[in-house]
Amino acid sequence: MPILSSGHNKTETMTEREFDVLAKVLKLMRSKEQPGWIKEAIDTILIRNDIGQQIDFNWLIGSILNDHNRTTGSIIESFLFLRESVIPLREDEGATMAALLPILRSQSWLAEFFELTIDLFAKGNRPTPNKLIEWLLEPAANFAIDVERAQELILDYPEFFKSELDRLAPKTPASATPANPEPTSKPRRKKVA
Secondary structure, three states, X not given: OOEEEOOOOOEEEOOHHHHHHHHHHXXXXXXXXXXXXXXXXXXXXXXXXXXXXXXXXXXXXXXXXXXXXXXXXOOOOEEEEEOOEEEEEOHHHHHHHXXXXXXXXXXXXXXXXXXXXXXXXXXXXXXXXXXXXXXXXXXXXXXXXXXXXXXXXXXXXXXXHHHHHHHHOOOOOHXXXXXXXXXXXXXXXXXXX
């Protein structure tokens, strides 16, 4: 069983696996071929763990970016991570992607429109602005027709929509109804013959 020893009478026993990991980390930290930001990132992680602070994914990625930016001098504000490839983004691209993500996750008509349009552009198809507007207007026109048809169905067959109609009907609290409601129209005068 390997033993880790410091010059201060501290010893620590470890498993073979722990020894292998420590040997690889030591080799990496001593390497002249590895970029400095990797060593900085490892050092930062170890210090954070040593003082008992939580290491989560967001902190780890941010820390690696900060160490990279500080040691290389090239600034990466944000990036897109796709499996094993990392695509650095300009600041404006990162902001655009951050704004687009909630829309794409919304599963709305706008998300579907963006997905279809982006897919077309990615495949090399470049629809004109007029074509994009036409794509937006067609579903809007169909929506108006669908609403009109739904209203007709509700009027023709109210018994099928009773629970929905009850749920949508405005609720009037008992306290909102006056005890002696005032007439809403003037009394009719009798015709004198």
